Amino acid sequence: MVVKVYVDLLSQPCRALVIFLKNTKIPFEIEKVNLKAGEHKKPEFVKITPLCTVPAIQDGDFSMGETVAIIKYLATKYADLVPDHWYPKDLEKRARVDEYMAFHHTGTRGGCCGIFISEILISLFSGGKEHASEERLKIDTENLTKQLDKLENVFLQDNDWLAGDDISVADVLAVSEIMQNTVNGRDVTEGRPKLRAFVDRVKDRLNPTFDEVHEALYAWRDSYEK
Structure with missing residues (x-):
């Protein structure tokens, strides 16, 4: 299953999440969201995260926002695909x-x-x-x-x-x-x-x-x- 990652790469947290993902083996695809154009407020995006913020992810039927929470979720669920130094198990x-x-x-x-x-x-x-x-x-x-x-x-x-x-x-x-x-x-x-x-x-x-x-x-x- 491929994780959909909603980002605007002019956003600091979005870049951090994408850099993290690119240094793992988690399968993901990027969906661009233009903050300046207000795309984070569109109804289809609100369904992904009512917070209306980026980054956000869609992992199967599960979706969420907030960078730190996303990183913890992905590093835990896909622990075997994430080098341990990124978010150690110890x-x-x-x-x-x-x-x-x-x-x-x-x-x-x-x-x-x-x-x-x-x-x-x-x-x-x-x-x-x-x-x-x-x-x-x-x-x-x-x-x-x-x-x-x-x-x-x-x-x-x-x-x-x-x-x-x-x-x-x-x-x-x-x-x-x-x-x-x-x-x-x-x-x-x-x-x-x-x-x-x-x-x-x-x-x-x-x-x-x-x-x-x-x-x-x-x-x-x-x-x-x-």
């Missing part, structure tokens, strides 16, 4: 990955996505009529700094990977967020050699798949008017 090793994923939404994603919304999306979705206030930009910048400090000092410390001695879904989730801010030229790893080395390490480990999945983001970055 309880303590898995707990470290879960620990990062519990932090991720308000941590790495909260910091990186907050400033991305303020610097890009507010203007984009208002047709250039609205812009983030200086106060909002200040708050988002401070939060970005705080969350990246935690990423470096708590999860990375002196480690190569965020949640163990090998790459896991934690690393892919984090780097997918970090890459989003490159659209308008912001490098959140600037002045952070440990974080930059980590991002490069993840890219090197996953290429050419990493760049293939990020093609849409790279095209957006190349066309973005700075």
Whole structure:
């Protein structure tokens, strides 16, 4: 049975899920959902996930949304098709990955996505009529700094990977967020050699798949008017 994966590859969580899947033997096919065109609100998509968010999956008669939940489901159901380092079976090793994923939404994603919304999306979705206030930009910048400090000092410390001695879904989730801010030229790893080395390490480990999945983001970055 082939798992249908509904994604918009301009979305950070969607890219993370697809990269994960491409590094497993889980049979899947991609169904593209254009967020900007509102396709995630169409009745046929609402049947897949009433949350109206991407990514989402359809696995036989079962469907669901939410990236972390999807990854846990797929890694558990198709455990024999997923290299163990992605989401380890060992309880303590898995707990470290879960620990990062519990932090991720308000941590790495909260910091990186907050400033991305303020610097890009507010203007984009208002047709250039609205812009983030200086106060909002200040708050988002401070939060970005705080969350990246935690990423470096708590999860990375002196480690190569965020949640163990090998790459896991934690690393892919984090780097997918970090890459989003490159659209308008912001490098959140600037002045952070440990974080930059980590991002490069993840890219090197996953290429050419990493760049293939990020093609849409790279095209957006190349066309973005700075």
